[in-house]
Amino acid sequence: MALMDRLRRRPSPEEVVKAHGAYVARLLYRLFGPGSDIDDVYQAVFVEVLRALPGFEGRAKLSTWIHRITLNVAYQEMRLQTRERASRSAEDLECATADLCHERDDFARADSRRLLYAGLASLDAKKRIAVVLHDVEGYTLKEISEHLGRPLQTVASQVRAGRAELARFVAEAESAGRGLTAPGVREAKA
Amino acid sequence: MNPKCQAQRDVMVEHVLGELDGLVAARLEAHLANCEACARVHARLAEGFQGARTLEPEVSESELSRMASRLAPYMEPAHRSRPGFGWVVGAAAAFAGVVAVWSAARPDVEPQPPAPLAAITAPVPAPAPPPAQPVRHRALTPHLKAVVSGDWAGAVRQPAAERTALEMDAGFAVLDFEGGEGRTLQIVAPDVEVVVLGTRLFVEAHAGVPTTVGVVSGKVEVRSHGQIEILGPGQVRAFDAAGAYTPDRANLRSVAHHDDGFLDRAPAPEAPVAARRVAPKPRRARPEPVAALTSAERLVRQGKVAEGLKQYEALIASRPPAPWMDVARYERARVWGFVQGDLRRADAELARLAAGADPEVRHQARLARCELAFVEDRCAAAECLEALARDPAVAREAAALMARWGVRGDTSCGQ
Ligand SMILES: [Zn+2]
Numbered sequence: 001m002a003l004m005d006r007l008r009r010r011p012s013p014e015e016v017v018k019a020h021g022a023y024v025a026r027l028l029y030r031l032f033g034p035g036s037d038i039d040d041v042y043q044a045v046f047v048e049v050l051r052a053l054p055g056f057e058g059r060a061k062l063s064t065w066i067h068r069i070t071l072n073v074a075y076q077e078m079r080l081q082t083r084e085r086a087s088r089s090a091e092d093l094e095c096a097t098a099d100l101c102h103e104r105d106d107f108a109r110a111d112s113r114r115l116l117y118a119g120l121a122s123l124d125a126k127k128r129i130a131v132v133l134h135d136v137e138g139y140t141l142k143e144i145s146e147h148l149g150r151p152l153q154t155v156a157s158q159v160r161a162g163r164a165e166l167a168r169f170v171a172e173a174e175s176a177g178r179g180l181t182a183p184g185v186r187e188a189k190a
Numbered sequence: 191m192n193p194k195c196q197a198q199r200d201v202m203v204e205h206v207l208g209e210l211d212g213l214v215a216a217r218l219e220a221h222l223a224n225c226e227a228c229a230r231v232h233a234r235l236a237e238g239f240q241g242a243r244t245l246e247p248e249v250s251e252s253e254l255s256r257m258a259s260r261l262a263p264y265m266e267p268a269h270r271s272r273p274g275f276g277w278v279v280g281a282a283a284a285f286a287g288v289v290a291v292w293s294a295a296r297p298d299v300e301p302q303p304p305a306p307l308a309a310i311t312a313p314v315p316a317p318a319p320p321p322a323q324p325v326r327h328r329a330l331t332p333h334l335k336a337v338v339s340g341d342w343a344g345a346v347r348q349p350a351a352e353r354t355a356l357e358m359d360a361g362f363a364v365l366d367f368e369g370g371e372g373r374t375l376q377i378v379a380p381d382v383e384v385v386v387l388g389t390r391l392f393v394e395a396h397a398g399v400p401t402t403v404g405v406v407s408g409k410v411e412v413r414s415h416g417q418i419e420i421l422g423p424g425q426v427r428a429f430d431a432a433g434a435y436t437p438d439r440a441n442l443r444s445v446a447h448h449d450d451g452f453l454d455r456a457p458a459p460e461a462p463v464a465a466r467r468v469a470p471k472p473r474r475a476r477p478e479p480v481a482a483l484t485s486a487e488r489l490v491r492q493g494k495v496a497e498g499l500k501q502y503e504a505l506i507a508s509r510p511p512a513p514w515m516d517v518a519r520y521e522r523a524r525v526w527g528f529v530q531g532d533l534r535r536a537d538a539e540l541a542r543l544a545a546g547a548d549p550e551v552r553h554q555a556r557l558a559r560c561e562l563a564f565v566e567d568r569c570a571a572a573e574c575l576e577a578l579a580r581d582p583a584v585a586r587e588a589a590a591l592m593a594r595w596g597v598r599g600d601t602s603c604g605q
Binding site for chain 1: 195199200201202203204207227228230231233234235237238239241242243245246247249253254256257258260261264265480483484513517520521548549550551554
């Protein structure tokens, strides 16, 4: 009856969401910045988790497995944001509406953590995920290289380039009033 | 911008994070002492990283339940992408209340963990559950039984012998309708008409709130304002004049409250059918898979092998949802092989299961094939396990079996 018992022990979708929901939300806030609108990514993470749950074999810890899925989905979201930004950038540069301009001015005065996350969001997804995982979440280059399936050297140079761009972003924000933009960060609840 | 500043900014984050030393660090520090703009950027970055790295995001319960409510559609059996075990989990979770009642009636079945449904569903317009109300048992026709709430209002008409119509205006009812011989049940509730062909379901209706229909077992067709929906086990839909949607499932607590065993069908009676010219096929209640598997296994263990096998056969014939179908076949194959010694038949069945849909069943079937091999040929079993030991999915179990039997493909059998 071992097989039956094992099948019965598999957690239900409800149990999985209940047990891991808060963890995933906190991780997403660390990856995207506090105040970001994480609802869509959160949903995408659990849709992925629930879809794959029947095949989950309990050989990895469920929490580890969900952590990995969260990072993957977060990276997909970052890529999406990069693409969205590319299609919007012309409009952003024009500072199309008064509201948008106003938002940008606010931004220069925002607290440093928000500014940092905005800078991270301005990076293209590959650099962004590398810098977030390395410099915010504290992963080693080797871990990131394994997780993302990129050569170690590539990850190292993405971190380096990302950091330089980040510093430039912050510098531009500091040299005030120059119409900054933080596309990619949805400040819905900030 | 000063080109000197540009060069310093490229290494600023490294410095902020304490990764820069030696000459490069000294040069940057000297620049910061003399360049106010860069010093400000440096301070912002330091403060920003400090803030990000020590961030302990607050996530409120209300935020979590709001986000979880968006997942509700993905927990519906109908939305599951694979008809694998997840479907059963979904149905079991959706009907945790019912399962708990069934389990209570069968002490040998371990109760399912309670699914925290309330926490993950949205507080959308749904009737408040009335669990404190007394329930009433009603045998409405010989084939239709109901457990209804105290405020239930309904009436049964039988326009023809095989056609039953239930008009239900208010209250909560869990119904069990025994179909067969062309019998149909039609339920008419506010905004909803349900066509039933033998099933257990519940209906909830209250003035001013949508009518909710949920299926415990079997299938029903629900018509509402020209829309037709087919509901299967585990599915719950609410209907109002505007259409259908998936409701808060708080009313499932009511199902648990009402479904107290009264609806369980007695074993098919044998005497009454004798009077008929053509004895109708006695309708057998669909076995509940976990209980059936447990009792079959107990029978085999007690030496009542034929009876146990008969139970497995009955369960398989009832086409239980995955993975119980495969589990029943797996257990039956084990009886064939290890109890009755019919190795060929057992192995053929296990081979089919080893190529099935559920990974857990697949792995167990592969391991069981090696175990079968051990009955006749120790070396073949060792080889079989050696092969499995190279597959990370089953390596641990394979190694455990090898240790238990004291076999190793390379040494014990020398190739
Ligand atoms: Zn400078």
